[in-house]
Amino acid sequence: MYPKIAKIIVDVPxxxxxxxxxxxxxxxxxxxxxxxxxxxxxxxxxxxxMQGFVVGFDAGKTDVSExxxxxxxxxxxxxxNHEQLKLADEMRKTVFSYKISILKAMLPNLLNSSYDxxxxxxxxxxxxxxxxxxxxxxxxxxxxxxxxxxxxxxREGKISVKYVAHAKESIKTKKVVTLTDVTAxxxxxxxxxxxxxxxxxxxxxxxxxxxxxxxxELVKKFxxxxxxxxxxxxxxxxxxxxxxxxxDYFSNITADEQKVLNAEQMSAYQAxxxxxxxxxxxxxxxxxxxxxxxxxxxxxxxxxxxTAIMLVPEISLTPLMTSRFxxxxxxxxxxxxxGLSDGEKYDEWRKIAAGKAQVVVGARSAIFAPLENIGAxxxxxxxxxxxxxxxxxxxxxxxxxxxxAKYHGAALVLGSATPSLETRARAQQNVYQLLHLTQRxxxxxxxxxxxxxxxxxxxxxxxASFSQVLLDKISEKIAKNEQVVLMLNRRGYSSFVMxxxxxxxxxxxxxxxxxxxxxxxxxxxCHYCGHTENIPxxxxxxxxxxxxxxxxxxxxxxxxxxxxxxxxxxxxxxxDTTKKKGAHGRILNSFGAGEADILLGTQMIAKxxxxxxVTLVGVINxxxxxxxxxxxxxxxxxxxxxxVAGRAGRADKVGEVLIQTFNPNxxxxxxxxxxxxxxxxxxxxxxRRKLGYxxxxxxxxxxxxxxxxxxxxxxxxxxxxxxxxxLTEKAQILGPIPKPIARTHxxxxxxxLIKYRFxxxxxxxxxxxxxxxxxxxNRELRLAIDNEPQNFM
Ligand SMILES: Nc1ncnc2c1ncn2[C@@H]1O[C@H](COP(=O)(O)OP(=O)(O)OP(=O)(O)O)[C@@H](O)[C@H]1O
Ligand SMILES: [Zn+2]
Ligand SMILES: [Zn+2]
Numbered sequence: 087m088y089p090k091i092a093k094i095i096v097d098v099p100x101x102x103x104x105x106x107x108x109x110x111x112x113x114x115x116x117x118x119x120x121x122x123x124x125x126x127x128x129x130x131x132x133x134x135x136m137q138g139f140v141v142g143f144d145a146g147k148t149d150v151s152e153x154x155x156x157x158x159x160x161x162x163x164x165x166x167n168h169e170q171l172k173l174a175d176e177m178r179k180t181v182f183s184y185k186i187s188i189l190k191a192m193l194p195n196l197l198n199s200s201y202d203x204x205x206x207x208x209x210x211x212x213x214x215x216x217x218x219x220x221x222x223x224x225x226x227x228x229x230x231x232x233x234x235x236x237x238x239x240x241r242e243g244k245i246s247v248k249y250v251a252h253a254k255e256s257i258k259t260k261k262v263v264t265l266t267d268v269t270a271x272x273x274x275x276x277x278x279x280x281x282x283x284x285x286x287x288x289x290x291x292x293x294x295x296x297x298x299x300x301x302x303e304l305v306k307k308f309x310x311x312x313x314x315x316x317x318x319x320x321x322x323x324x325x326x327x328x329x330x331x332x333x334d335y336f337s338n339i340t341a342d343e344q345k346v347l348n349a350e351q352m353s354a355y356q357a358x359x360x361x362x363x364x365x366x367x368x369x370x371x372x373x374x375x376x377x378x379x380x381x382x383x384x385x386x387x388x389x390x391x392x393t394a395i396m397l398v399p400e401i402s403l404t405p406l407m408t409s410r411f412x413x414x415x416x417x418x419x420x421x422x423x424x425g426l427s428d429g430e431k432y433d434e435w436r437k438i439a440a441g442k443a444q445v446v447v448g449a450r451s452a453i454f455a456p457l458e459n460i461g462a463x464x465x466x467x468x469x470x471x472x473x474x475x476x477x478x479x480x481x482x483x484x485x486x487x488x489x490x491a492k493y494h495g496a497a498l499v500l501g502s503a504t505p506s507l508e509t510r511a512r513a514q515q516n517v518y519q520l521l522h523l524t525q526r527x528x529x530x531x532x533x534x535x536x537x538x539x540x541x542x543x544x545x546x547x548x549x550a551s552f553s554q555v556l557l558d559k560i561s562e563k564i565a566k567n568e569q570v571v572l573m574l575n576r577r578g579y580s581s582f583v584m585x586x587x588x589x590x591x592x593x594x595x596x597x598x599x600x601x602x603x604x605x606x607x608x609x610x611x612c613h614y615c616g617h618t619e620n621i622p623x624x625x626x627x628x629x630x631x632x633x634x635x636x637x638x639x640x641x642x643x644x645x646x647x648x649x650x651x652x653x654x655x656x657x658x659x660x661x662d663t664t665k666k667k668g669a670h671g672r673i674l675n676s677f678g679a680g681e682a683d684i685l686l687g688t689q690m691i692a693k694x695x696x697x698x699x700v701t702l703v704g705v706i707n708x709x710x711x712x713x714x715x716x717x718x719x720x721x722x723x724x725x726x727x728x729x730v731a732g733r734a735g736r737a738d739k740v741g742e743v744l745i746q747t748f749n750p751n752x753x754x755x756x757x758x759x760x761x762x763x764x765x766x767x768x769x770x771x772x773x774r775r776k777l778g779y780x781x782x783x784x785x786x787x788x789x790x791x792x793x794x795x796x797x798x799x800x801x802x803x804x805x806x807x808x809x810x811x812x813l814t815e816k817a818q819i820l821g822p823i824p825k826p827i828a829r830t831h832x833x834x835x836x837x838x839l840i841k842y843r844f845x846x847x848x849x850x851x852x853x854x855x856x857x858x859x860x861x862x863x864n865r866e867l868r869l870a871i872d873n874e875p876q877n878f879m
Contacts, residue, residue, distance in 0.1 A: 089143035110150035114234040122164025182871035183479035196432040261301035342413035365498040370523030372732020392461025400449040405671035422448030460494040468500035534741030585625035586632035589748030616823035659687035692730040698737030708747040720754040727758035787875040791868040812851035817842040
């Protein structure tokens with residue numbers, strides 16, 4: 087007896103629809119509908135057709151007379167599995183976002199947009215009965231009964247399905263040529279003057295039957311005419327096959343042998359493969375061979391017949407990086423990152439869902455990869471903020487990883503040279519097991535010497551961005567044919583003011599945090615408590631008039647640099663030069679090939695680069711991140727400087743690092759100089775404890791947006807009242823204050839920050855806040871609830 091009622095989450099992100107609705111399953115679909123499939127259902131007064139997910143059945147009830155019916159099934163197989171549905175339930179409790187947004191986040195975009203299914207068959211009887219003269223049928227052209235028939239045939243394996251987006255992204259194919267008749271090939275007599283044909287005949291004769299070539303390659307090699315000649319003789323056969331669009335990643339990569347692990351790597355590796363009881367924190371200095379440990383853990387996992395997820399930050403997901411995995415695991419790797427088109431992402435997703443990939447390498451959303459039987463999940467650079475999604479659903483990939491690792495009994499490895507304070511604190515309390523790599527893996531490579539340049543004394547007469555010391559060093563390296571990486575820190579661009587003479591940056595009297603420049607109001611504001619003051623005309627510290635809005639663009643710096651050093655070859659890498667697809671990889675390849683002396687870039691260049699010829703890393707401005715109105719600004723600065731310093735001297739040449747700063751005595755900079763993570767951790771933990779920030783306190787940010795500023799303020803106070811009513815005295819609620827970027831998209835943004843240690847009613851309180859958007863008078867109100875916010879801009 088099949089259930090007759092399905093529970094469906096409809097694609098309407100509101101509180102009322104945040105629970106499943108019951109729909110009757112029409113008779114012809116009864117045997118076909120499965121949990122995890124998408125359907126179309128009539129919804130609301132107008133019975134508009136909406137997409138929804140089947141999340142369960144109501145097996146007990148059979149009275150369907152009161153219910154609306156499902157109008158169409160969109161999938162032949164479930165697109166969400168049991169684990170994912172369970173995970174979505176779990177996520178709903180901590181990610182204050184509607185269920186439907188969570189479910190959609192788990193799927194490739196293509197499945198959240200409109201597309202059609204194309205059916206084909208190789209079964210002669212089926213073809214004769216249903217296909218008539220056509221080779222394919224569009225599913226949408228069938229009526230309900232015909233659709234049901236097709237679904238049954240598909241289940242019997244008699245029909246195959248391709249998803250085709252109505253958008254231009256459909257499945258990509260290429261023409262291939264197969265050698266089908268070697269005897270005929272040998273028997274062929276070709277006149278001597280037909281040189282190209284003879285050449286191709288010889289070429290083919292060296293190959294076995296069933297051998298396949300790209301049509302375009304053969305054409306390039308011999309010409310269209312010549313290939314056609316062999317096709318006409320039926321010696322070759324031309325067909326069209328589907329290609330994975332990420333195929334480019336796989337070409338031209340030579341296989342790579344695993345390295346012999348050093349003692350530290352080996353003991354980390356052993357610990358990881360022998361227990362999945364608690365997560366591991368692999369804390370290893372830059373170049374210590376963390377990636378080699380990951381590779382071998384994954385190899386071990388595959389050998390056991392299990393699968394693995396490898397997460398890396400979006401910006402380090404370069405061809406250089408992915409090739410390390412492909413070189414080891416070949417076609418077993420699926421790659422997921424935002425540079426792919428929707429079609430390509432969908433290809434990779436299908437490869438994974440079909441069980442054709444054992445290893446998924448990807449950025450944040452790859453944590454949802456529909457792998458079965460996961461044996462290892464690895465998060466490289468676990469401290470990176472890009473692991474937290476900053477739009478709905480605001481999940482942190484680390485939390486999802488913890489949940490999935492537990493579900494599968496898989497090993498979880500969080501790796502970093504500079505772990506986030508949250509993670510390191512957990513390791514301190516034995517919630518995670520701490521593993522250390524203290525040496526560079528390449529025995530000849532030394533951790534580089536770091537020199538700090540006090541820019542208050544070294545501002546060169548020639549340049550606003552470069553000290554003479556840095557310029558001289560650059561020239562010296564280039565003269566030796568070595569390469570230089572220069573980083574321009576663009577975070578917080580122009581968002582604060584600083585005295586050019588003494589480096590003074592105005593701070594909030596209540597919060598120990600630098601004030602944000604608001605050009606619209608011409609004031610300096612505190613991001614946390616709302617304190618405001620006027621922009622000073624003279625430095626309150628040294629009375630100098632040289633108070634400046636701080637920040638400079640990479641392009642400007644590039645121009646400056648090429649004036650100062652006219653003969654050097656500079657490659658620039660920033661958001662502008664990497665907009666085009668593949669540009670990122672081309673720049674890195676070109677630099678790796680020695681086609682430039684200097685790689686000048688933003689934070690993008692700080693991570694993952696492993697170029698043996700780089701012997702100097704220069705940081706043009708260490709301070710910008712330091713002065714952001716964010717309690718994590720010191721942590722970010724320390725992490726960034728340590729990372730970028732780690733790009734120098736990775737092979738046998740000695741590396742040097744020069745950091746230009748106006749705050750040479752700041753602990754984040756001094757401790758980055760000595761690569762002293764341990765002291766940084768201690769210092770920063772003290773600071774966090776005193777000010778009541780994570781990891782000592784938990785935080786939740788609520789952003790209230792409205793096109794009318796008075797309304798935004800009013801609603802903020804209303805929310806504050808709800809929170810106060812539900813939370814204990816111990817919870818601190820900061821704000822409401824305007825966001826640093828107070829108005830975007832014609833909306834005014836205000837924020838509240840809750841700091842707390844233990845609040846039993848927090849979930850209830852936040853759901854009550856979310857409920858506000860359901861009241862009619864609040865239809866223009868936008869709310870974002872961000873659990874453990876990573877970004878305060
Ligand atoms: N056991 C080993 N023997 C020899 N070379 C090794 C070994 N392990 C790693 N290497 C090499 O040392 C270099 C640094 O290793 P890897 O990139 O894995 O370090 P990492 O800790 O991931 O680096 P980072 O975090 O700084 O990007 C690489 O060129 C790698 O091939
Ligand atoms: Zn000053
Ligand atoms: Zn303040």
